[in-house]
Amino acid sequence: MQHDDTKAHGLLRLLTQGLLTHAEHKTANELGDRSLYIGMSDIGKGMECTRAAVASKLGMSAIPAASGVGDLALDDLTHTLGRQVILQRGHWQEHGIERALTATGVKLVPQLEISIEHSGVPIKAHLDFTLIWGGQRPAVRILELKSNERIPDSLYASYEAQLYGQVGLLKACWGESCFSVPETELQAVTFPQAALALFGVGLPDSPDNVDIEAWVLSISLSEVRPFGPYMPEEGMLDVCLQTAVAIWRAAEDVRSGNLALNDLDYCRGFHPLCDWCDVNADCPKFQAMNIPSDSACGLELEELAMLKERKATLEGRIAEAEERIKQTYRLVGGQDWLSNGDHRFRVANVAGRRTLDRSLVVDKLTVLIGDDRKAQKALEQCEKAGNPHERLYVSKIKRPLKSAA
Numbered sequence: 295m296q297h298d299d300t301k302a303h304g305l306l307r308l309l310t311q312g313l314l315t316h317a318e319h320k321t322a323n324e325l326g327d328r329s330l331y332i333g334m335s336d337i338g339k340g341m342e343c344t345r346a347a348v349a350s351k352l353g354m355s356a357i358p359a360a361s362g363v364g365d366l367a368l369d370d371l372t373h374t375l376g377r378q379v380i381l382q383r384g385h386w387q388e389h390g391i392e393r394a395l396t397a398t399g400v401k402l403v404p405q406l407e408i409s410i411e412h413s414g415v416p417i418k419a420h421l422d423f424t425l426i427w428g429g430q431r432p433a434v435r436i437l438e439l440k441s442n443e444r445i446p447d448s449l450y451a452s453y454e455a456q457l458y459g460q461v462g463l464l465k466a467c468w469g470e471s472c473f474s475v476p477e478t479e480l481q482a483v484t485f486p487q488a489a490l491a492l493f494g495v496g497l498p499d500s501p502d503n504v505d506i507e508a509w510v511l512s513i514s515l516s517e518v519r520p521f522g523p524y525m526p527e528e529g530m531l532d533v534c535l536q537t538a539v540a541i542w543r544a545a546e547d548v549r550s551g552n553l554a555l556n557d558l559d560y561c562r563g564f565h566p567l568c569d570w571c572d573v574n575a576d577c578p579k580f581q582a583m584n585i586p587s588d589s590a591c592g593l594e595l596e597e598l599a600m601l602k603e604r605k606a607t608l609e610g611r612i613a614e615a616e617e618r619i620k621q622t623y624r625l626v627g628g629q630d631w632l633s634n635g636d637h638r639f640r641v642a643n644v645a646g647r648r649t650l651d652r653s654l655v656v657d658k659l660t661v662l663i664g665d666d667r668k669a670q671k672a673l674e675q676c677e678k679a680g681n682p683h684e685r686l687y688v689s690k691i692k693r694p695l696k697s698a699a
């Protein structure tokens with residue numbers, strides 16, 4: 295079949311414009327003007343990199359406005375579309391998960407907002423889902439959804455900070471008029487008032503005897519994994535609030551010209567956030583010697599980056615194909631080898647990798663020795679560090695978008 299490239303690109307442009315417009319409306323409706331407060335995701339980012347958090351607070355984004363899509367060059371259009379799909383698939387999943395949870399009859403509040411002021415800094419938390427149970431043993435569960443390409447082995451520090459901030463605020467503000475439920479008249483009410491008005495559920499005036507936990511649901515295209523529970527901890531909430539104040543003050547200083555963005559602290563060493571960061575082009579972390587792109591080394595670097603991108607695409611396709619073949623094997627009731635031309639296939643059960651749970655070992659040793667510091671020390675004495683080795687990092691620089699003209 296013949297492809298009409300112009301029409302295909304027109305379709306991509308239309309879709310990109312739609313996704314960007316939808317994102318702009320959704321942010322305005324659900325989160326309001328994000329430059330007017332510090333949110334939990336700002337705090338999470340700020341705990342990893344102050345420079346990145348302040349830049350995003352100042353609206354320094356590499357995402358083009360929906361109205362500018364018509365001017366984007368094709369490679370920028372493709373990149374923008376890909377990024378929007380990654381960013382927005384979490385919202386699509388959120389919609390499905392909300393319907394599934396609602397179908398169970400559980401009492402659920404989507405996008406509950408907690409709004410406070412701390413040391414003169416406006417701070418807001420938007421909770422994806424808040425589940426409420428009343429009665430003799432009242433309980434509240436916060437669920438935060440994270441859409442991941444692959445489910446991580448452990449939770450990122452920025453996600454954990456968000457959770458501690460949310461659950462800490464819920465408990466600390468329980469009886470204060472800090473809660474708002476979107477698309478209702480429930481604005482600036484206490485948490486028990488919201489539960490009563492929404493579901494007729496009576497909750498105690500104090501959260502002390504309420505079972506409160508927060509969880510993250512990490513969702514990939516074929517898997518869901520819960521991480522938690524995260525309990526309200528005063529110390530962790532304090533750290534979150536201090537981070538919020540630090541981001542706000544730093545943003546004010548940069549806005550008023552007292553500080554430059556590059557004066558701010560940034561995360562050292564290798565960090566996955568840097569590849570996604572909107573302000574990585576001129577980050578002092580990468581103050582690099584410029585290598586001419588037509589030099590031998592420059593050409594080799596370009597080729598390496600391209601090969602790595604292809605490798606990532608291939609790995610994704612291999613993983614998908616493996617999953618399909620495994621499914622077919624199960625469907626045909628495969629017990630032994632299946633052969634096809636020059637290849638044989640078999641799905642076998644392989645024993646899981648054995649790993650040591652460090653905190654469990656410390657707990658067990660503490661019980662045996664009776665002293666947790668000695669247990670910790672004993673474990674450290676048994677640890678072996680591998681030899682240092684070289685690693686080559688290649689990451690994408692976010693250049694200003696090019697015009698289609």
Ligand code: SF4
Pocket residue numbers: 343345346560561562565567568569571572573574577578579
């Ligand atoms: S590139 Fe990395 S270090 Fe620099 S601001 Fe962005 S996240 Fe921080």
